Amino acid sequence: MKNEQIGKMLKKYRKMNALSVSDVVVELSEKYNVKVAEKTVYGWESNQAHPTASMLVALCDIYKINHVTDIFSDTAEPKGFPITPEERHLVEQYRRNPDLQPIIRKILDI
Helix, strand or coil: CCCCHHHHHHHHHHHHCCCCHHHHHHHHHHHHCCCCCHHHHHHHHCCCCCCCHHHHHHHHHHCCCCCHHHHHCCCCCCCCCCCCHHHHHHHHHHHHCCCCHHHHHHHCCC
């Protein structure tokens, strides 16, 4: 079964996460030990081919898609409390610096 939305949504979520195709190739290699060419990712995004089920799960992880079904509909919006890549980076930095957390909470008056 061919779903034309898959490519469109893969591209949408890649861009929402401020990732280049090259970034995706590197992430797949480093996190999943999977080697793919950039043209393969472009092929998925243009519906020339579709990723395997395991590859789709890996892409969902990289693109921070919580529900794999979100890529099958162009009306899908991120579930829960969506945050921007910059906000995600701030949270990650906050967690990596527990010694600064009291100061940050004081600045934010929380």
